[in-house]
Amino acid sequence: MRIVFMGTPDFAVPCLKALQVSGHEIITVVTQPDRPKGRGHRLSPPPIKTAAIEAGLRVWQPKKIKTQECVAGLRQLLPEIIVVVAFGQLLSKEILEIPRYGCINVHASLLPKYRGAAPIHWALINGETETGVTIMQMDEGLDTGDMILSGKIPVTAEDNTGTVHDKLAGLGAGLLAEALNLIESGKAVRVPQANEFFSYAPLLTKEHEKIDWAKSSVEIYNLVRGLTPWPGAYTMLGNKVLKIWGVQACTTDRIPGPIPELSEYRPGEVLGIIPEVGFAVATGNGCLAVTELQLQGSRRMQAVDFVHGHDITKGLFLN
Template identity: 40%
Template sequence: MRLAFMGTPDFSVAVLAELIAAGHEIAAVYSRAPAPSGRGHKLKPSPVHAFAQANGLEVRTPKNFKTREEINAFSALDLDAAIVVAYGVILPQALLDAPRHGCLNLHASLLPRWRGAAPIQRAIMAGDKVTGVQVMQMEAGLDTGAILLSETVPIAANDTAGSLHDKLSGVAARIAPVALAALERGGLVATPQAEEGVIYAHKISAKEARIDWSRPAAEIDCNIRGLSPFPGAWFEADGERVKALMSNQAAGTGTPGDILDTDGKLVIACGDVAVELSSLQRAGKKVQNAEEFLRGFPLKQGARVS
């Protein structure tokens, strides 16, 4: 099929690679414009942009589609379909209607739960046990279109946003060609989303990253893993900010923030029981396991973090 691909982050790259491998004609790739990065603030192309260029594909980076010129340029591609994966730009109805089969979005949740920007992080932070990838027929609303294909993925107790991201990206890459093959032969059935159970996966705010030790251990554990590796949940110890990147619930009670154990592991009291922090990172330092961290940053049992 003749396609446009629209995506920006690492999550989307695997899908584009599979569409190329499946023999689809990629007429153009749309991605967010290069953004300043690093100390020199040099413009850096998105992961999709860089991958597409490396594979000799035309890349377009419009800021939006508010002008007739951009809409006409898209329509002139004469597409069978557009595949949209975490693009990050709103598509007007005129654009959605331009390809013969419309625009298909691959979304990393089981809709209508976790519509919006951060479905992977929010699923872990909420303690969900299952998520998935769905192929959706796009319409003007935010992730409101009918579901064309779906695959569920269990969320393990030790999953982080990073590990779940990789699982779901692999699933998206695998089912995208399957969906297009079914679309081409007329084998996709559109199922409207349920009206109940709508939850929005709002962007992660900076204030959510600070750990509140008065909350239950299960919630703190989910927040730590849901924010790992980025932006990283954090706490203060001896006046220094420390990121907690991996954790699990642990036995023990005390005043929230009390350090209960530092014998090769770091166990901290929460609002009910405790959490054990197994992967940590000091500012400007590499990620360390708890034993390595405590050797260079000795915290004493009975001390308190905040």
Template identity: 40%
Template sequence: MSRPLRVIFAGTPDFAAFSLAALLESRHRVVAVYTQPDRPAGRGRKLTASPVKSLALEHALPVHQPESLKSPQAQAELAALEADIMVVVAYGLILPQAVLDIPPLGCLNVHASLLPRWRGAAPIQRAIEAGDSESGVTIMQMDVGLDTGAMLLTRRTPITPTTTGGELHDTLASLGGEAIVAALDALTGEGLTATPQPEEGVTYAAKLSKTEAELDFMRSATELAAKVRAFNPWPVAWCACGEERLRLLLAEAAARRADEASAAPGTLLDPDPDALRIACGSRGDEVLRVTRAQLPGGKPLSARDLLNARSERLRPGRILGPATEESA
């Protein structure tokens, strides 16, 4: 098949919009877009269109927002589009087997990890949190399992000691757009080889929650620094600072000075010119070196700016965390 493909696109958040934008710039034709129903958002809880819907409307594409794809009517509407293939990127709805069987070329998924590592809801953040040295995107032939389909194409990118969740999100979103266009082009040309996922190396990326964002300074500085970076920009790592919350945005592990060996976990140590330094527990030779943070009622600032403000809340010797009833 050398002709351009007729594509149904299904996706919802910003990550998916990158792939839709790439398809709209390709030779393939997006005939319809499926996305989640509008949801309340913001302080006013106003119904808000998803990023994918907004982009689709800019390009005058038909938009479908069913609550489910399980009904015969929804499946008949999808089949009537007579698409060659369906591309699914962070759609948020389960596709039953009846839907997977409708497009002649099946349904392809853009997944933000190097499968089989990090199947599930939060592969970007979990890769950073776990200390992985690389990530990537996998174009997968969808089946009814959770990210278990055969792999068609991958693209890789390193995770550096400073990579944040937001930065990796944007990198993988861009790679995903490039990869799905490459996959569709290959399907219309030389074809793609489907490789079953190995059983070895399977891990699951649990959904992020605000409750896990509080830092436990009994953990090592290496673990905590990875968590800080992974949870930036959401849900944002934090610790109690008296009755308030200190939000930590960028951090790294650094060596502890000899005269600080007895400091209790969570103790604010003497800072250096560009960082707050916090004692941690499981490795006594390390401290958490925080280079960007946010005090309650303030905006995100470099540690240098926070230190220049000489906030009494950040005086050396203060113990950070655990949360009190007031700070939780």
């Protein structure tokens, strides 16, 4: 089939590579414009652009895919199907109707759960024990189209968004190749989503990323791993942002010296230093050990090293 591929981040790269060896023809790769990145704010290409150029594929970077100029350009390409993987722009009805086989999407959740922009993050934040990828026939709604294929993976307590992202990217690539073969052969079965079970995974905001120490230890643990390795959960140390990259369960008997009952501490209060680990912080129902962090303006480091150069003492508050 003649394929137009639309994708932008790292997650889409394995799918593009799977198409290159699938026997189908990739006529154009559509991705987002280059964006400023890093301290120097230099324009940086999206990962899909880099992968496409390395493969010798044509790249198109429209600012807005819904313009009449873009719609006309897509029509001229005569695609038989459009494959969308984390592209970052919604497609209009006009675009959805261009290809003979329509448009399909590789979505990083088990639909109808976690429709939206950040399905992996929210699956981890909500403590899911499994997640997966769904190949979906696109319609005008937000991830509401009929399902063609899906695959599951377990989510362990040690997983974070980064590890799950990589597992799902590989899973999605395999499912995409299988789905295209089913579609081309006329054997694809489209299953409507059970809309009564849907949930959304909205874009993350600073409000979502801030740690509320009054929540349970499990909720905070899931927030931290759900925001690792990007964008990072944070708290405030004085007037500076303190990113928390790693936490682990702890008990007060790991803290040297006399420790009053946890009920006497307020959430966010430092309980003390835990040798060779970091420091303990009171939560809404216990405590957590902070093991890896990054103070605003500094590098990411192990908490056990951080406490040697900073005044992290019992009674200090993180808020």
